[in-house]
Amino acid sequence: MEPRASQAPVWSAGxGxGxGxGxxGRRRRRGGGAGGGEELQVPPAEFASYYGRPVLKAPxxxxxxxxxxxxxxxxxxxSLLAAGGDATGRPALRRAGxxxxxxxxxxxxxxxxxxxxxxxxxxxxxxxxxxxxxMSVGTWILAVYGPAAGLAAVSEAAGLLPxxxxxxxxxxxxxxxxxxxxxxxxxxxxxxxxxxxxLVADTAVPAWHEAHPQLPVVFTGxxxxxxxxxxxxxxxxxxxxxxxxxxxxGAVAELAATHVVEHRLGLASEAYxxxxxxxxxxxxxxxxxxxxxxxxxxxxxxxxxxxxxAALLAGSLATRFGIYRAGVASAKDPKYTVVPxxxxxxxxxxxxxNGTPAP
Amino acid sequence: MVERTGIAADEGPAAxxxxxxxxxRMGFFTDTSVCIGCKACEVACKEWNLVPEDGLDLTGxxxxxxxxxxxxxxxxxxxxxxxxxxxxxxLPFTDTPTGPSGTTDSALAAARASGTxxxxxxTIGPPADDLLAPSADREGVRWLMASDVCKHxxxxxxxxxxxxGSLFRTEFGTVVVQEDICNGCGYCIPACPYGVIDQRKxxxxxxxxxxxxxxxxxxxxxxxxxxxxxxxxxxxxLDELRERAAARTQQLHDAGxxxxxxxxxxxxxxxxxxxxxxxxLDEPExxxxxxxxxxxxxxxxxxxxxxxxxxxxxxxxxxxxxxxASS
Numbered sequence: 045m046e047p048r049a050s051q052a053p054v055w056s057a058g059x060g061x062g063x064g065x066g067x068x069g070r071r072r073r074r075g076g077g078a079g080g081g082e083e084l085q086v087p088p089a090e091f092a093s094y095y096g097r098p099v100l101k102a103p104x105x106x107x108x109x110x111x112x113x114x115x116x117x118x119x120x121x122x123s124l125l126a127a128g129g130d131a132t133g134r135p136a137l138r139r140a141g142x143x144x145x146x147x148x149x150x151x152x153x154x155x156x157x158x159x160x161x162x163x164x165x166x167x168x169x170x171x172x173x174x175x176x177x178x179m180s181v182g183t184w185i186l187a188v189y190g191p192a193a194g195l196a197a198v199s200e201a202a203g204l205l206p207x208x209x210x211x212x213x214x215x216x217x218x219x220x221x222x223x224x225x226x227x228x229x230x231x232x233x234x235x236x237x238x239x240x241x242x243l244v245a246d247t248a249v250p251a252w253h254e255a256h257p258q259l260p261v262v263f264t265g266x267x268x269x270x271x272x273x274x275x276x277x278x279x280x281x282x283x284x285x286x287x288x289x290x291x292x293x294g295a296v297a298e299l300a301a302t303h304v305v306e307h308r309l310g311l312a313s314e315a316y317x318x319x320x321x322x323x324x325x326x327x328x329x330x331x332x333x334x335x336x337x338x339x340x341x342x343x344x345x346x347x348x349x350x351x352x353x354a355a356l357l358a359g360s361l362a363t364r365f366g367i368y369r370a371g372v373a374s375a376k377d378p379k380y381t382v383v384p385x386x387x388x389x390x391x392x393x394x395x396x397x398n399g400t401p402a403p
Numbered sequence: 404m405v406e407r408t409g410i411a412a413d414e415g416p417a418a419x420x421x422x423x424x425x426x427x428r429m430g431f432f433t434d435t436s437v438c439i440g441c442k443a444c445e446v447a448c449k450e451w452n453l454v455p456e457d458g459l460d461l462t463g464x465x466x467x468x469x470x471x472x473x474x475x476x477x478x479x480x481x482x483x484x485x486x487x488x489x490x491x492x493x494l495p496f497t498d499t500p501t502g503p504s505g506t507t508d509s510a511l512a513a514a515r516a517s518g519t520x521x522x523x524x525x526t527i528g529p530p531a532d533d534l535l536a537p538s539a540d541r542e543g544v545r546w547l548m549a550s551d552v553c554k555h556x557x558x559x560x561x562x563x564x565x566x567x568g569s570l571f572r573t574e575f576g577t578v579v580v581q582e583d584i585c586n587g588c589g590y591c592i593p594a595c596p597y598g599v600i601d602q603r604k605x606x607x608x609x610x611x612x613x614x615x616x617x618x619x620x621x622x623x624x625x626x627x628x629x630x631x632x633x634x635x636x637x638x639x640x641l642d643e644l645r646e647r648a649a650a651r652t653q654q655l656h657d658a659g660x661x662x663x664x665x666x667x668x669x670x671x672x673x674x675x676x677x678x679x680x681x682x683x684l685d686e687p688e689x690x691x692x693x694x695x696x697x698x699x700x701x702x703x704x705x706x707x708x709x710x711x712x713x714x715x716x717x718x719x720x721x722x723x724x725x726x727x728a729s730s
Binding site for chain 1: 471481564584586592594692694707716721725
């Protein structure tokens with residue numbers, strides 16, 4: 045060993061200007077107490093950064109992407125309810141589900157293409173299929189889901205066709221094709237609702253990546269609640285029983301998983317419990333819980349059901365934006381990157397010193 | 404497929420990407436201990452690669468008015484000014500007085516360094532033996548400079564998540580964006596654990612260092628390495644660079660610079676080792692580098708599993724919602 049190897053130099057900040065922006069290598073104290081009375085889950089740590097600049101590049105996605113997270117989930121939830129309505133003889137639920145999912149699908153397509161830096165090259169997504177890219181997987185999920193959901197929705201127009209001639213033939217065949225499309229859409233829907241969780245978690249963004257075990261539950265729960273919310277608005281109470289039950293299940297799953305994300309992820313949870321993401325997520329909590337409750341309590345009133353449905357939709361939207369914004373915030377602050385990595389290194393070094401396997 | 408770390412050491416990323424009998428893996432070793440902050444690398448890179456101007460700002464961050472790597476900055480020289488507490492000067496500098504220049508201390512040190520003997524001029528006050536004493540109780544400054552660049556990871560998250568195949572692995576084991584394929588989806592940008600690749604706003608596409616793919620294929624060095632006047636940026640076969648870096652680190656340790664450490668050279672690290680690695684004189688985060696980066700796709704199988712379970716749960720919940728329902 046070198047004579048001074050064990051005695052590491054104590055370099056400190058050298059800010060000649062003494063300005064607030066500070067010098068490189070400035071040690072900053074990790075903020076506590078900003079969590080709205082939350083207890084600190086990790087003891088405060090000091091960390092260094094390069095002039096407080098982020099280590100990561102925050103996502104450059106526009107609001108199209110959180111909006112798509114919502115519309116994609118809405119489409120998926122609606123397709124499941126539509127297929128169920130078709131199978132169990134609830135025509136109003138079937139029709140509402142098919143039309144909602146088709147509308148949400150069109151909106152999703154718009155958001156996804158509009159967000160591209162080169163929208164005219166959207167079809168480059170179809171050059172390859174790549175399991176290591178959740179976006180590529182999602183492209184192919186949409187490529188299967190889209191036509192199926194589209195067919196199911198178009199079949200709802202069968203009644204508008206004349207009963208004679210070639211169009212009359214179409215009129216007779218279309219409902220069967222619509223059911224087929226509806227089943228295919230419902231089979232793909234759970235994948236559509238859950239892959240987006242992997243899409244955001246498969247990044248270096250600390251708040252998203254750390255939440256990768258929980259996000260799929262948040263997203264599928266939110267999707268089910270949103271689909272149910274749309275159905276509660278459009279379907280008379282007599283046929284809306286399954287939507288009410290789906291609303292409750294979806295809301296409970298979403299709220300429980302979001303609670304874990306907000307409280308059990310160490311420093312990453314702080315991104316969800318401070319600032320704008322915290323406001324969005326607490327609004328989401330109130331709307332989703334209130335909507336689920338209203339769906340049950342107001343089950344005999346279409347008006348109460350519709351209000352509850354609107355709350356569920358708004359809750360799902362707020363959840364998506366809250367989670368999206370938390371990720372962006374965690375990418376912009378170097379502490380979310382540096383502190384957990386430092387702790388990981390320290391744990392590894394401690395394990396190596398004790399001769400135990402690294403965690 | 405996901406490129407996993409810890410695969411046979413002699414099989415490089417190019418071979419794993421499907422190249423038959425690829426040339427040796429090429430990379431950068433950036434030895435920041437000899438960087439003088441001239442920014443020739445930044446300029447040469449922009450010139451050769453026709454990278455557009457991206458803002459003329461005065462950041463107030465020492466001599467760094469570039470800020471960070473971005474779509475239009477593929478080499479970035481970081482400048483870090485640090486106060487050295489009394490008695491903490493590195494051994495090679497203990498003979499050098501700290502503080503302002505033009506003092507008798509510095510004059511004497513300069514005279515000693517240039518090998519001239521003291522003429523006993525009256526300006527030289529304190530005896531030579533006392534020269535070291537002031538530096539032990541005075542605060543000094545050290546100035547770190549480091550040229551950052553794309554790491555060309557063995558397990559590259561940007562490459563893994565690219566949905567168009569625009570990002571690809573070259574035969575040299577480097578990672579390059581094909582600008583005629585990129586549709587600006589932006590997925591690579593938050594995927595990079597180093598915050599390297601970025602979107603060029605007026606262009607929409609993602610851009611980053613190509614390790615001068617158009618030069619190295621022709622046997623030339625990348626522009627930055629060619630321009631570097633101190634060989635702080637060294638280009639060559641990665642195996643050779645790793646040997647050279649280990650020797651340089653040992654040399655610095657022997658010279659009394661124990662804080663010299665390599666960053667990104669370990670093939671067992673979270674990205675399977677970087678194709679562009681560094682010799683640093685402080686913790687990585689001081690330079691704006693993540694201390695323990697991990698390629699996000701390492702957890703992708705676990706993520707798909709969780710998503711599959713959640714999807715199954717959603718389907719089951721939908722079925723249950725209809726079973727036994729009276730309304």
